[in-house]
Amino acid sequence: MSENRLFGVIIAGGRGTRFWPLSRKARPKHLLNFLGETTLLRQTAERVLPLTGAGRLFVVTAESQADEVGKILTDIPPQNILAEPAGKNTAPAIALAAAHIIDEDPNGIMIVLPSDHIIEPRDKFMADVEEAARLADTRRALAIFGIRPTRPETGYGYIEVGQKLDGHAFGVASFKEKPNLKKAKDYLATGRYLWNSGMFVFRADVYMEKVRRHMPKLFTAWERYAKGNRGAEDLNEYYAVAEAISIDHGIMEKLEGEAAVIAAGFNWSDIGSWDATDDLWAADEKGNRARGGDLFPMAAEGNTVVSKKLVALLGVENLIVVETDDAILITKKEKAQEIKNLVQEMERRGLHRYL
Amino acid sequence: MSENRLFGVIIAGGRGTRFWPLSRKARPKHLLNFLGETTLLRQTAERVLPLTGAGRLFVVTAESQADEVGKILTDIPPQNILAEPAGKNTAPAIALAAAHIIDEDPNGIMIVLPSDHIIEPRDKFMADVEEAARLADTRRALAIFGIRPTRPETGYGYIEVGQKLDGHAFGVASFKEKPNLKKAKDYLATGRYLWNSGMFVFRADVYMEKVRRHMPKLFTAWERYAKGNRGAEDLNEYYAVAEAISIDHGIMEKLEGEAAVIAAGFNWSDIGSWDATDDLWAADEKGNRARGGDLFPMAAEGNTVVSKKLVALLGVENLIVVETDDAILITKKEKAQEIKNLVQEMERRGLHRYL
Numbered sequence: 286m287s288e289n290r291l292f293g294v295i296i297a298g299g300r301g302t303r304f305w306p307l308s309r310k311a312r313p314k315h316l317l318n319f320l321g322e323t324t325l326l327r328q329t330a331e332r333v334l335p336l337t338g339a340g341r342l343f344v345v346t347a348e349s350q351a352d353e354v355g356k357i358l359t360d361i362p363p364q365n366i367l368a369e370p371a372g373k374n375t376a377p378a379i380a381l382a383a384a385h386i387i388d389e390d391p392n393g394i395m396i397v398l399p400s401d402h403i404i405e406p407r408d409k410f411m412a413d414v415e416e417a418a419r420l421a422d423t424r425r426a427l428a429i430f431g432i433r434p435t436r437p438e439t440g441y442g443y444i445e446v447g448q449k450l451d452g453h454a455f456g457v458a459s460f461k462e463k464p465n466l467k468k469a470k471d472y473l474a475t476g477r478y479l480w481n482s483g484m485f486v487f488r489a490d491v492y493m494e495k496v497r498r499h500m501p502k503l504f505t506a507w508e509r510y511a512k513g514n515r516g517a518e519d520l521n522e523y524y525a526v527a528e529a530i531s532i533d534h535g536i537m538e539k540l541e542g543e544a545a546v547i548a549a550g551f552n553w554s555d556i557g558s559w560d561a562t563d564d565l566w567a568a569d570e571k572g573n574r575a576r577g578g579d580l581f582p583m584a585a586e587g588n589t590v591v592s593k594k595l596v597a598l599l600g601v602e603n604l605i606v607v608e609t610d611d612a613i614l615i616t617k618k619e620k621a622q623e624i625k626n627l628v629q630e631m632e633r634r635g636l637h638r639y640l
Numbered sequence: 641m642s643e644n645r646l647f648g649v650i651i652a653g654g655r656g657t658r659f660w661p662l663s664r665k666a667r668p669k670h671l672l673n674f675l676g677e678t679t680l681l682r683q684t685a686e687r688v689l690p691l692t693g694a695g696r697l698f699v700v701t702a703e704s705q706a707d708e709v710g711k712i713l714t715d716i717p718p719q720n721i722l723a724e725p726a727g728k729n730t731a732p733a734i735a736l737a738a739a740h741i742i743d744e745d746p747n748g749i750m751i752v753l754p755s756d757h758i759i760e761p762r763d764k765f766m767a768d769v770e771e772a773a774r775l776a777d778t779r780r781a782l783a784i785f786g787i788r789p790t791r792p793e794t795g796y797g798y799i800e801v802g803q804k805l806d807g808h809a810f811g812v813a814s815f816k817e818k819p820n821l822k823k824a825k826d827y828l829a830t831g832r833y834l835w836n837s838g839m840f841v842f843r844a845d846v847y848m849e850k851v852r853r854h855m856p857k858l859f860t861a862w863e864r865y866a867k868g869n870r871g872a873e874d875l876n877e878y879y880a881v882a883e884a885i886s887i888d889h890g891i892m893e894k895l896e897g898e899a900a901v902i903a904a905g906f907n908w909s910d911i912g913s914w915d916a917t918d919d920l921w922a923a924d925e926k927g928n929r930a931r932g933g934d935l936f937p938m939a940a941e942g943n944t945v946v947s948k949k950l951v952a953l954l955g956v957e958n959l960i961v962v963e964t965d966d967a968i969l970i971t972k973k974e975k976a977q978e979i980k981n982l983v984q985e986m987e988r989r990g991l992h993r994y995l
Binding site for chain 2: 581584592594604608611616620624626627636
C-alpha cells in the first residue's frame with residue numbers, strides 16, 4: 286500500500302487476576318513492568334507505532350485505567366484513548382475503535398492487539414502484519430494471527446488451518462474452543478492446528494459489515510453512536526445496549542471462508558499466568574528464577590520468586606512465591622492457572638482491599 | 641526445707657538459628673514472644689520466681705543480650721544478670737552462677753533452666769522441682785528432669801533409667817547421645833528411656849565438687865574468679881581459660897551413681913524448630929496455622945505461616961512460611977531441622993545482615 290492506511294487498536298481492558306497479588310483491579314498486567322524495562326502496554330505500543338504512527342494508534346481501556354494509560358502513552362492524542370464505561374468484552378470494544386477509524390479513513394485497516402502479550406522479534410511481527418494487511422485489503426478478509434503450538438496447551442482456543450491462500454496465509458477450516466488435554470494433544474499431533482493469538486487485522490468497514498450481519502443489535506447501537514456527537518451520554522448508551530461478547534464468539538466463529546489465518550513468524554507469549562515467566566526469565570542452574578530481591582535457594586529447584594526481600598528456599602520445588610506490600614502468594618506452578626479462582630474466592634469473601 | 645535455699649539459674653545464651661528469620665543473632669528465640677503473650681525468657685522466669693523470689697534468680701546470658709534481658713526481667717537485681725564475654729557452653733556458665741550462689745548460701749540449691757522451653761502446667765513443674773531439690777539435698781545428687789518420649793525423636797539426648805529411688809526419681813543407668821532413627825525407635829519401644837530435658841537441680845557446692853573432679857582446669861579458673869573481685873578482667877580471664885563444653889558431656893556423663901533423673905509430671909517442649917509450633921498453635925480444619933496476619937488457604941493443608949501480611953496459599957501442603965521485615969523463609973516441615981544449616985550457609989556466603 287503506497288498510502289498508509291494502518292491503524293493500531295490496543296485492547297487494554299484486562300484485569301489480570303492471574304498475576305495476583307502483583308496485578309490488582311487498579312493495576313492490571315499491562316500496566317506492570319515486571320517483564321521488561323517498560324510496561325507491557327508500552328511494549329505493545331512500541332511494536333505497532335512504527336507501522337501506524339502515534340496519530341493512528343487507539344487504545345480501548347477501562348475508565349478506571351484511562352489516566353494511567355495516558356501517562357504511559359503520552360505520545361498519542363488524548364482523544365485516541367477510548368475509555369469504556371463498562372467492560373463488554375472485545376466485539377463492542379473493537380467496533381468502538383472502528384467508528385473513530387472510519388472517520389479518519391473509510392478504507393482504514395485495523396491492527397487489533399491485546400495490550401499484554403510478549404512478541405519478538407519486532408521485524409518479523411511487522412512483516413507478518415504487513416502481509417495480513419494486504420490480505421485484509423485485497424480479499425476483504427478478517428485475518429487472525431495463529432501461533433504454531435509447542436505444547437498441548439488447554440488455556441487457548443485453536444484454529445484449524447484450511448487451504449493455503451498465499452505466503453503464510455491460510456483459510457480457516459474451523460475455530461476450536463479451549464480443548465481438554467486429550468484434544469489438545471490430538472491437535473498438536475496432527476500439525477493442522479494453530480493457537481488463537483487474539484490478534485487480528487482487518488478493514489474497519491469489513492469488520493462492521495460482519496457486525497451488522499452477525500450482531501445486528503450491537504450494530505444498531507453502534508450506528509447511533511457513530512452518527513451522534515459521541516459524548517459521554519452516547520457512549521454510556523452504546524455500552525448499555527452492547528452485549529458482552531468476544532470477537533471470537535460474536536464474529537470470527539460465524540464467518541465462513543471470510544476468515545484467514547497468518548501462521549506467525551514471530552515468537553509469542555500471552556504470559557497468561559505466573560508459570561509463563563519460565564519462558565521469559567533467566568534461571569539459575571537449578572531452575573530457580575527471581576525478580577526483585579535476593580534469592581537464597583538450598584536444595585530448592587524450579588521455583589519462581591518475586592519479592593523485594595531476601596527469600597530463602599529450603600527443600601522446596603516448583604513453587605511460585607510473589608510478595609507485595611500487603612500480600613504474599615504461595616502456590617505450585619501447576620496451580621498457576623487457578624489463581625484466578627483464588628482471587629474470585631477472595632472477592633466472594635469480601636477481601637476487596639487485597640484485590 | 642523450712643528455709644528457702646532454692647536459687648534459679650536461667651541459661652539464656654542460645655542463638656536460636658532454627659527459628660530464622662524471626663530469630664536473629666541479636667534477637668534469639670528466648671527474646672521473642674511469638675509463642676505466647678510474653679517472651680520465652682519471661683515465661684521461664686515466671687515459672688521459677690514463685691520458688692526462688694526475684695533476689696535469688698540469676699540469668700547467664702551473652703554480653704550482646706544483657707541489656708535486653710534486663711528490660712524483660714526488671715524485677716531481678718541487675719547484678720544477677722551475668723553477661724558472658726564469650727559463649728563456652730553450659731558447664732562454665734553454670735559454674736559462674738554457682739560462684740554467686742555459694743556466696744549467698746553455701747548450701748544453696750540451683751534450679752538450672754534453659755530460657756526457651758515451654759512447660760505446663762506450672763503447679764506440676766513446681767512439685768517436680770521441689771522433689772528434685774529434696775533429692776539434691778538429701779542424696780547430694782545431680783538431678784535431671786527426664787521427659788517421657790512420645791515419638792522416636794532424633795534431636796534429643798536420652799537417659800536410660802536405672803533403679804527407682806523414691807517418688808518419680810530414679811538412678812541414671814546411662815546417658816545416650818542423640819540417636820539415629822532406628823535407635824530412637826528402640827529406646828521408645830523399651831519404655832526405659834527418657835528425653836534429656838537439659839533442666840537440672842543440684843546443690844551449688846556439689847556441682848563444683850564434680851567440676852573439680854571432672855573438669856579440673858575449669859575448676860582452677862573458677863576458684864581464681866570466685867576468690868577475686870569478680871571484675872570484667874576476672875570474668876574475661878575465666879572465659880578465656882574455660883573449655884567450651886556442655887554440662888552433659890563435661891559432668892553428667894561422667895557421674896556414676898551420683899546422677900538422678902526425675903520423670904517429669906509436666907508437659908514439656910523445647911520448641912527446637914518451626915515444626916514444633918504444630919503442638920502449640922491452634923489449626924484450622926485443614927491443619928493450617930497462622931500468626932501475625934490473615935491466612936487465605938485454598939486447597940492447602942498443614943501449613944504454618946508467620947507474617948503480618950495476607951498470605952494466600954493455593955494447593956500447597958506442609959510448608960513453613962515465615963516473613964520478617966527483610967526476609968522470607970519457605971521450607972517444608974520435614975526440613976525444619978535443617979534451617980540451622982541454611983543459616984550456616986548464609987553466614988558462609990557473607991549474608992550477615994540477614995543473620
